[in-house]
Amino acid sequence: MNRSSQLYHSPVVRSLVSGIALGAAFPPSPVSTLAFVAFLPWLTVFDEEASFGRMVRSTYAMLAAYHLTTVYWTGGFVHGNDGWMMVAGVGLILFHPFFLLPFVVGAWGVRRVLGRVWGMTAFVLMWTTFEFFHARGEFSFPWIAVGNSQASDVLRIQFAEFFSVTGLTLHVLAFNALAYLVLMEVAEGRWPLAKRTTFMYAGAMAVLYFVPLLYGWGRIGSVSESEGSGREIRVSVVQPNIDPWEKWGKPSGAKWLIYEQQVAILDSLTRARSLDNPDLIVWPETATPFHLLLPAYRPYLERVKRLVAEVGGVLLTGLPHARFFDASNAPVTARRIGETDQYVESYNSATTISPDGTIGPVYGKVVLVPFAERLPHAETLRFLIEPLKWNVGISSWGMGTDTTVFSFRTRSGEEARFSAMVCYESVYPEYVRAFVQRGAEFLVIITNDSWWGNTTGAYQHAAYAAVRAVEFRRWVVQGANGGISLVVDPSGRTVRRSSLFERSSWTETVRPRQEMTFYAQHGDVAGILTVVLAGAVGGWTLIVMVRKRVRG
Numbered sequence: 001m002n003r004s005s006q007l008y009h010s011p012v013v014r015s016l017v018s019g020i021a022l023g024a025a026f027p028p029s030p031v032s033t034l035a036f037v038a039f040l041p042w043l044t045v046f047d048e049e050a051s052f053g054r055m056v057r058s059t060y061a062m063l064a065a066y067h068l069t070t071v072y073w074t075g076g077f078v079h080g081n082d083g084w085m086m087v088a089g090v091g092l093i094l095f096h097p098f099f100l101l102p103f104v105v106g107a108w109g110v111r112r113v114l115g116r117v118w119g120m121t122a123f124v125l126m127w128t129t130f131e132f133f134h135a136r137g138e139f140s141f142p143w144i145a146v147g148n149s150q151a152s153d154v155l156r157i158q159f160a161e162f163f164s165v166t167g168l169t170l171h172v173l174a175f176n177a178l179a180y181l182v183l184m185e186v187a188e189g190r191w192p193l194a195k196r197t198t199f200m201y202a203g204a205m206a207v208l209y210f211v212p213l214l215y216g217w218g219r220i221g222s223v224s225e226s227e228g229s230g231r232e233i234r235v236s237v238v239q240p241n242i243d244p245w246e247k248w249g250k251p252s253g254a255k256w257l258i259y260e261q262q263v264a265i266l267d268s269l270t271r272a273r274s275l276d277n278p279d280l281i282v283w284p285e286t287a288t289p290f291h292l293l294l295p296a297y298r299p300y301l302e303r304v305k306r307l308v309a310e311v312g313g314v315l316l317t318g319l320p321h322a323r324f325f326d327a328s329n330a331p332v333t334a335r336r337i338g339e340t341d342q343y344v345e346s347y348n349s350a351t352t353i354s355p356d357g358t359i360g361p362v363y364g365k366v367v368l369v370p371f372a373e374r375l376p377h378a379e380t381l382r383f384l385i386e387p388l389k390w391n392v393g394i395s396s397w398g399m400g401t402d403t404t405v406f407s408f409r410t411r412s413g414e415e416a417r418f419s420a421m422v423c424y425e426s427v428y429p430e431y432v433r434a435f436v437q438r439g440a441e442f443l444v445i446i447t448n449d450s451w452w453g454n455t456t457g458a459y460q461h462a463a464y465a466a467v468r469a470v471e472f473r474r475w476v477v478q479g480a481n482g483g484i485s486l487v488v489d490p491s492g493r494t495v496r497r498s499s500l501f502e503r504s505s506w507t508e509t510v511r512p513r514q515e516m517t518f519y520a521q522h523g524d525v526a527g528i529l530t531v532v533l534a535g536a537v538g539g540w541t542l543i544v545m546v547r548k549r550v551r552g
Contacts, residue, residue: 011045011054015062018042023069025149027463028456035149036209039176040183046108046123047116047180059104063097070144073455079245085451096141103130110541113548116184118537120177125534128169132527135428139370143427143460146172151463154492155216160470161517163526164429168467170526171208178205223473223491232509233416233442235477236278236313239485240265240287241503244451247289247481259290263300267307269505270315276507278313279410282479285318285423285446286348292319293351293359305357314354314408316420316479318446321349321362323398333398345398350420350446352406360408364400365422367431403434416441416512423447426461426478429524432468436520441512442475443468450482450501458484458500466492471519475510 018041025035042062049055075089076082107126111119127146135142142148147168150156159167178201185198242262266288270281292301308315323345325334330343337344347364354360407417419435426432426445435443445465449458462484469476473490486497487508496508 011049011058012061014041014045015058016065019062019065019067020069022066022146022149026070026144026456026460027149027152028459029152032150032153035146035172036175037179039173040180043120043123043176043180046104047111047119047184049108050112052105055108056101056105059101059108060097063100063104064093067093067096067144070460071457073452073457076452078453078455092141099134099139100127100130103127106538110537113541113544117181118541120181122534122537122541124170124173124177125530125537127173128166128527128530129534131169132166132524132531135430138368140428141370145169148460148464148467151460151467154220154466155213157467157470157492158216158219159212160467161219161473161519164471164519164524165467166524166527166530170530171212175205175208178202178208220491220493224489230511230513231410231414231416232511233279233410234276234313234507235487235510236270236273236276236281236505236507237477237479237485237487237498238266238269238273238281238283238287238505239480239483239498239502240269240284241450241482241501244448244481247286255290259288259300263288263303265503267303269503270307270311273505273507274311277411278311278507279416280408280418281308281311281313281315282444282446282477283315283317284479284481284485285350285448286320287317287446287481288319290320291322291346292317293362294322305353308353309355309357312355312411314352316350316352316406316444316446318348318350318422321347321351321364323347331398347398347400348422349400350422352408354408360406361404363404363406363420363422364398365425366400366403367425367428368397368399369424403431403438405435405438405440418442418444418512421445423449423461426468427464429468429471429519432472433520433523436472436474436516440474441514442477442510443472445476445478446480447478448481449484450480454500458482462486462497466494471517473515473517474513477508477510 018039021034021038025032025038042058045055045058049058071092074092076085077089103126104123107119107122110122131142131145134140135145142165145165147165149172150168157168182198182201182205185201240262242265246258247262266283273281288300290297290300292304304315325331325343325345327341327343331345334343334345349362349364351362352360404420405417406420407415410416417439419432419440421432421435421443423446432443447461449461452458458480462478465476465478465486465488469488469490470492475490476488478484478486483498483500483502487495487510489495490513496506498504
């Protein structure tokens with residue numbers, strides 16, 4: 001056996017190929033279809049390997065390669081500005097696969113006990129079950145759910161209005177499993193003897209692949225027609241493209257100059273849209289990197305109020321927001337004020353400012369990026385709060401407590417309601433669903449997305465907005481500091497988008513919608529059903545194992 005043949009037969013190499021191929025299907029890749037065959041090399045290992053140790057090693061290799069290809073950017077290695085960020089990025093790539101590993105190895109156990117077909121079924125169900133659970137809790141990280149690989153395929157994602165990303169994940173995994181079964185029927189020489197079974201698998205593959213495309217083709221047209229001549233809201237998006245490291249660096253003695261420069265940029269870009277007569281102006285996440293609503297910054301608040309009054313639209317802005325506590329009520333992440341018994345907690349927040357100077361409710365970000373924005377379960381691991389902080393000092397945000405739906409009057413006097421999710425929150429379909437159920441008629445995402453340099457992270461986040469639009473049939477507006485800002489219509493098509501690292505502002509029209517999709521009404525039915533089925537398969541496997549031992 002020559003060296004190339006040895007490499008081909010290596011379980012680890014086959015697993016690495018699968019991991020890389022799956023990651024390569026994610027946005028902004030033009031070959032999202034690669035996800036439908038990406039698992040095949042690794043499935044040969046899953047199907048053939050008899051050693052638990054070798055199976056764990058190969059599966060970890062596949063998962064690590066998947067993470068490396070998909071979320072390599074989280075460490076900020078392209079600029080190396082923060083050592084802790086790089087450590088956290090490496091930790092995500094190396095340790096996050098261990099969350100998924102037990103579910104996949106559990107499916108392999110089903111394969112060893114019940115055979116190939118049940119093993120493939122268990123692979124689909126248990127991987128999806130992991131994604132269902134891992135989208136919940138403080139350690140959650142649904143960014144690389146397999147279904148997200150299809151975010152750029154506007155036709156294929158249309159059925160997300162029923163089954164969300166869970167349905168997309170099931171779609172991709174099931175196709176891989178069926179494709180492997182067909183290949184094995186042919187490769188093992190059973191083709192003449194098992195034509196019926198093979199054609200059944202092949203037919204199921206065809207249905208899985210083409211029916212969503214056909215549905216999407218028809219559904220996009222009907223969604224566009226339903227827009228009709230309803231209410232229209234003119235939304236101006238301001239993308240200041242301020243370097244986040246300079247923004248938060250605040251050199252001693254120079255912070256007021258930095259603040260002045262940043263507010264001047266926002267002011268200029270906003271005034272450029274005054275002739276557009278916007279109803280709503282969107283500034284990005286922490287557009288002002290200081291506590292705009294505290295008395296110390298009142299001159300800046302008054303300046304922003306004057307700007308809003310002159311331009312005429314309601315302003316939505318991201319900002320840090322402070323809450324004060326006494327010693328008995330202070331959260332563990334709150335900071336003590338000098339030698340007093342008072343504490344302050346900062347929240348990554350959003351609020352509105354109306355032309356008449358009224359300040360709306362303040363929404364504090366609820367879903368925080370693990371480690372980057374908040375230490376998971378900080379109440380228990382409080383001894384790690386101080387050591388684990390980014391150099392820019394934003395790794396201990398307070399956790400908001402509730403969703404907020406903003407309401408405002410347009411220039412024509414009509415009321416409109418919208419959400420204001422902050423960055424990472426938009427990746428959680430169930431969380432976004434809470435805003436829609438509370439009356440959000442369109443969705444707004446404010447974000448930064450330029451921490452990571454010119455990498456795939458910002459493009460992935462922008463692509464995921466299309467899935468949210470389809471799930472709820474809502475217009476989505478994303479306003480980013482350094483890009484990518486965009487507007488997506490309810491069919492998932494991007495109407496307008498900015499470039500990464502572009503300083504600009506522009507205005508687009510969105511239309512509020514109130515209808516509720518199946519997913520908006522009923523939630524993740526597909527996920528719950530998958531969990532039940534995975535539990536049933538796992539339970540049956542245990543029963544069979546016990547029976548075999550009793551008989552043996």
